[in-house]
Amino acid sequence: MSLEFAIAVDLGGTKVEAALVDPSGVVLAGSRFRAPTGPERSADELADSVNEVLRGVLTALPSGATLLGAGVGSAGPVNEAEGRVSPLNLEAWRQYPLRDLVVAALPSMPVTLRMDGICIALAEHWVGxxxxxxxxxxxxxxxxxxxxxxxxxxxxxxxxxxxxxxxxxxxxxxxxxxxxxxxxxxxxxxxxxxxxxxxxxxxxxxxxxxxxxxxxxxxxxxxxxxxxxxxxxxxxxxxxxxxxxxxxxxxxxxxxxxxxxxxxxxxxxxxxxxxxxxxxxxxxxxxTGLSSDGPLIGAAALIHRANVVG
Missing domain, CATH: 3.30.420.40 (ATPase, nucleotide binding domain)
Known part of the structure; x- marks a missing residue:
């Protein structure tokens, strides 16, 4: 049986992280990557940080493993229908097409974006x-x-x-x-x-x-x-x-x-x-019943627990 993972992305006011998470809600050891965000960064610098952690997480994928999709949790407000984000503490991004950015980095892979708070609730409900x-x-x-x-x-x-x-x-x-x-x-x-x-x-x-x-x-x-x-x-x-x-x-x-x-x-x-x-x-x-991996587990739940995602 092949290994299956979701790519989890968590974007916040000080950092963006990505990791591989398995169907039981466990973050794969060695697959967690972090890059800075912050209000002083330009739109392009923020995008570079997202791309950096996505490149990192792809290098951590075990041989023969399957990627089911990518779940993205972002600080809000968000525009869920269009996949755009306007994090209050990241002034350079207003109605920024974050979902499109992730899709471009992960072609042919389903990408689901939600506000980070929803991801936290999902994680606590699932394994917390x-x-x-x-x-x-x-x-x-x-x-x-x-x-x-x-x-x-x-x-x-x-x-x-x-x-x-x-x-x-x-x-x-x-x-x-x-x-x-x-x-x-x-x-x-x-x-x-x-x-x-x-x-x-x-x-x-x-x-x-x-x-x-x-x-x-x-x-x-x-x-x-x-x-x-x-x-x-x-x-x-x-x-x-x-x-x-x-x-x-x-x-x-x-x-x-x-x-x-x-x-x-x-x-x-x-x-x-x-x-x-x-x-x-x-x-x-x-x-919380979770470690600091909680936001990533919640982002992965957008893929692994898609049946309860409204």
């Missing part, structure tokens, strides 16, 4: 913390905040492909301006860089989420207030999302979700304020 649940939101709390939905066992992407974009849900009690044009979007409050920036404005002198976590553990009052503030905002957003679509479980990953386990306590505390609505407070909020 969402196994056994059919109404799941996957979230990433990192440089930005993203999310995606699996409802009744199938992904929900909406008419443009951007359903589940929870990072740009506004939450009450905050006035932080967001790059999208909104005020009080949870991404503008609770992402890693925005939490650090808020702490800096209060007088904290560190510069990274890792340093903020160390200060939190040391009992620094500003760091503790910053993490509580972020957790409260995330919890309010999750409570609103649950009120809207009746979620069973939310699985949260991403670098800043690791700042302290207490972040999850603050999230749950904010949700618990909706005590009159048991269907809201029932939602389980848990850390």
């Amino acid at each position: 913390a969402g196994r056994g649940y059919d109404n799941v939101m996957g979230m990433i709390v990192s440089t930005g905040i993203g999310g995606g939905l699996v409802l009744h066992g199938n992904t929900v992407s909406g008419p443009t492909g951007n359903a589940g974009h929870i990072g740009h849900v506004e939450v009450a009690g905050f006035d932080d301006p967001c790059l999208c044009g909104g005020i009080g979007c949870v991404e503008a409050i609770a992402s890693g860089p925005k939490t650090v920036a808020w702490a800096n404005r209060q007088g904290w002198t560190g510069s990274t989420g890792e340093e903020l976590g160390a200060s939190y553990r040391a009992g620094d009052p500003i760091a503790r207030a910053a993490v509580e503030r972020s957790g409260r905002a995330i919890g309010q957003a999750i409570a609103s999302a649950t009120a809207l679509v009746d979620l069973e479980l939310v699985a949260i990953g991403g670098g800043f979700s690791l700042v302290t386990p207490d972040l999850f306590d603050h999230i749950r505390t904010a949700i618990a304020t909706r005590w009159q609505f048991e269907f809201v407070t029932k939602v389980k909020v848990v850390p």
